[in-house]
Amino acid sequence: MSKDTPLPSAEGFEPRIVAFFCNWCTYTASDLAGTSRMQYAPNTRVIRVMCSGRIDPRFVLQTLREGADGVLLGGCRPGDCHYQSGNYKCLRRFKLLKRYLAQMGVENERVRLEWIAASEGDRVQKVTNEMVEQIRKLGHCRLEQIPRPETEPAAETHDLEQVGAGGMI
Amino acid sequence: MSKPKAGFYWCASCGGCEESVVDLAEDILGVVEAIDFVFFPVAMDFKREDVEAMEDGEMTVCFINGAIRSSEQREMAELLRRKSQVLIAYGSCSYQGGIPGLANLCSREEIFKFVYHDSPSTDNPQGTRPQVRFDAPEGELELPSLDKEVKSLDQVVEVDYYIPGCAPPTALLKAAVEALLSGDMPPKGSVIAPDTALCDDCPRIDTKPAEPLITEFKRPWQIQIDHEKCLLAQGLLCLGPATRGGCDHACIDGNMPCSGCMGPVSRVRDQGAAIISALGSLLNHDDPDEIDKALDGIPDPAGTFYRYGIPHSTLYARCGITAGNGES
Numbered sequence: 001m002s003k004d005t006p007l008p009s010a011e012g013f014e015p016r017i018v019a020f021f022c023n024w025c026t027y028t029a030s031d032l033a034g035t036s037r038m039q040y041a042p043n044t045r046v047i048r049v050m051c052s053g054r055i056d057p058r059f060v061l062q063t064l065r066e067g068a069d070g071v072l073l074g075g076c077r078p079g080d081c082h083y084q085s086g087n088y089k090c091l092r093r094f095k096l097l098k099r100y101l102a103q104m105g106v107e108n109e110r111v112r113l114e115w116i117a118a119s120e121g122d123r124v125q126k127v128t129n130e131m132v133e134q135i136r137k138l139g140h141c142r143l144e145q146i147p148r149p150e151t152e153p154a155a156e157t158h159d160l161e162q163v164g165a166g167g168m169i
Numbered sequence: 170m171s172k173p174k175a176g177f178y179w180c181a182s183c184g185g186c187e188e189s190v191v192d193l194a195e196d197i198l199g200v201v202e203a204i205d206f207v208f209f210p211v212a213m214d215f216k217r218e219d220v221e222a223m224e225d226g227e228m229t230v231c232f233i234n235g236a237i238r239s240s241e242q243r244e245m246a247e248l249l250r251r252k253s254q255v256l257i258a259y260g261s262c263s264y265q266g267g268i269p270g271l272a273n274l275c276s277r278e279e280i281f282k283f284v285y286h287d288s289p290s291t292d293n294p295q296g297t298r299p300q301v302r303f304d305a306p307e308g309e310l311e312l313p314s315l316d317k318e319v320k321s322l323d324q325v326v327e328v329d330y331y332i333p334g335c336a337p338p339t340a341l342l343k344a345a346v347e348a349l350l351s352g353d354m355p356p357k358g359s360v361i362a363p364d365t366a367l368c369d370d371c372p373r374i375d376t377k378p379a380e381p382l383i384t385e386f387k388r389p390w391q392i393q394i395d396h397e398k399c400l401l402a403q404g405l406l407c408l409g410p411a412t413r414g415g416c417d418h419a420c421i422d423g424n425m426p427c428s429g430c431m432g433p434v435s436r437v438r439d440q441g442a443a444i445i446s447a448l449g450s451l452l453n454h455d456d457p458d459e460i461d462k463a464l465d466g467i468p469d470p471a472g473t474f475y476r477y478g479i480p481h482s483t484l485y486a487r488c489g490i491t492a493g494n495g496e497s
Contacts, residue, residue: 057449058442061483078455085381085455093449095460096470100441103274103471105488144273144486147324 015135017044017128018063019072022052024082025118026074032121040125041132044072052076052113053086057097060111064143070110070135072127077115087115109134110141173229173350176208176220177259178249180242181269181319182235186260187211189336196343203350204229208249217245223252230349232259232332236269236480237320241313250326255354257345257361258322261335261430264360266321266480268335271472273479273486277317317491321480331360335430335477338416362415364435367427371409371418373399381453386466389425400426401451404466406473411443430477439483441474 021027027048033040049055052075060071073094075087094113101111112131116123177190190212193200207228208215231253237243250256261267272280285291285298303310322328332341345361348354355361368374376399387404394400400407400421407426413434420427433440454460467473475482 056442057445058437058439058483061439061442065483088455089449091457092452092454092460093445095457096445096448096464096467097442099464099467100445100470100474103469103487104484105490106484141488143484143488144318144491146485147320149324149326 013136013139015043015069015132016067017070017072017131017135018068019044019046019074019128020049020052020055020059021046021074021116022054022076022082022087023048023050025076025080026052026114026116026124028118029074029116029120030124032119033124034121036121038121038125040128043132044128051081051083051086052090053081053083053088055090055093057093060097064106064110064141069138069141070112070131072131073111073113074116074124074127075113077117080117106141106143107138109138172203172205174207174227175204176228176231176249176253177206177211178208178231178233178245179211180233180235180246180263180322181238182260182262182267184211185336186232186234186262189260189334189339189342192336192339193343196339200346204346217248220248220252225251226254228253230255230257232257233322234258234260234263236262236266237322237325238269238272238316238318239313240316243316243325246322246326255329255349256322256326257330257332258328259332259342260337261333261432261477263322264331264333264481265432265478266319267477270319270321270478270480271476272319273490274471275487276490276492277315318486319480324480329357330354333360333362333413333431334416338419340417341415360413360432360435362413362431365414366434367409367412367414367416367418367421367431370414371399371421373397373421376402378402378451381451383448383451383463384453385463388466394424396424406448406467408440408444408474410447411437411440411474428476429474432478432481440478441471441482444474445470 021030027046030046052073055073063071073090075090076082078087081087091113098111102108114127116127179187190197206213208220231249233246233249233256235242237246258264262269266273281298285293286296301312301314303312330345332345334341341362368377376397378399378401382402383404385404386406389405392403394405395403405426408429409427411433412427412429413431416431429440433443437443452460452463454463471479479486
């Protein structure tokens with residue numbers, strides 16, 4: 001579902017959740033959930049990153065800005081990081097980011113970090129279903145709109161190109 | 170040929186940016202020799218009517234400092250935009266919202282309620298609130314209204330260049346004026362300042378930790394600060410890794426941690442996210458409870474990491490502050 005897909009009416013609200021899963025554990029687990037034919041809510045769009053330590057706090061903020069209702073981060077269990085310490089970095093950033101998000105009025109349930117090992121396909125299923133239900137209750141994530149001068153063309157999409165091309169964070 | 174005309178205006182600001190012009194000291198003589206100031210309310214007696222009487226684009230350059238929060242500031246920004254060829258957002262508030270931008274953590278009603286009713290120093294038995302209209306014996310007066318949120322200048326009008334800093338370092342102002350006079354300006358939209366992080370030329374860089382090393386965060390008054398050692402390594406929240414240089418590390422030389430007034434470098438859009446990322450790497454705890462305990466040492470992450478830039482950040486304002494009409 002692209003950003004432009006019309007949103008269903010309030011009663012038919014379907015949360016849009018973006019998940020950043022690490023290549024070695026959580027993404028493999030979500031693969032396993034798929035090949036094992038475990039059924040779970042189709043509301044997450046999974047983005048594979050090499051390590052949960054690669055998830056810049058800016059990814060989470062921009063994902064919310066682009067219209068996601070929730071962001072799920074998944075990494076290897078403590079001690080199991082393929083790169084030794086990436087998941088701990090992710091945890092520390094996540095904890096600090098959450099404190100900031102609380103000040104900005106973003107509900108606690110919207111951003112979640114889970115450790116899911118490669119063999120835990122059922123956990124991907126459980127966590128995803130749980131999160132979709134929680135966010136369904138919360139409704140859309142409504143960030144304040146950033147004003148733009150009337151004369152200037154909207155620059156928000158332009159942002160994304162730069163992320164891709166220049167590594168802007 | 171007549172001299173190029175310039176304006177210098179303030180919106181939601183403290184007057185520190187004007188101070189930075191005064192800080193040019195004797196160099197200001199060279200500036201006024203080359204430029205005619207035609208609007209500079211803090212220093213000279215020109216009125217809004219004088220600006221309105223100008224042709225569009227008559228001013229070569231106008232510097233605007235301060236954030237935009239009121240109808241008056243918005244009108245002035247729009248007017249000065251029309252009358253100037255080059256519009257420069259001068260200082261942190263104009264560039265990113267600055268200190269006034271911290272008000273985007275509260276709704277207008279919360280601010281009014283505190284300021285006009287609840288603050289311990291307020292004595293307002295009749296509950297008077299600011300009004301946009303007032304019947305005076307001389308006739309009806311119209312006063313500016315307060316917007317629901319604070320905006321940076323470029324969220325209201327198109328801005329050509331930015332000069333960061335709280336207040337901007339004099340050297341940057343000088344460089345900008347020189348570039349303007351020579352016509353050798355960088356591409357439109359540029360921030361006129363070096364594009365490297367503060368740490369890059371910090372005199373204490375050699376002691377900056379490369380590995381996780383911070384065990385707890387401290388406030389400057391809690392410790393005897395070493396004059397030579399990296400402030401982060403001493404547990405102080407220095408925003409150097411996420412902040413643009415060009416300020417000649419004035420705060421660091423004064424033995425105080427960087428509070429981030431220069432904003433991020435051009436490759437970083439969100440300064441706070443960048444420092445959250447950096448601190449996540451530097452904090453030396455793996456246990457969730459210990460991490461929480463250490464993070465308790467940062468009581469106000471939004472106000473610390475986005476001290477000068479909440480309106481320019483990805484989230485812009487606390488969710489819900491513009492809901493309702495907020496009229497008072």
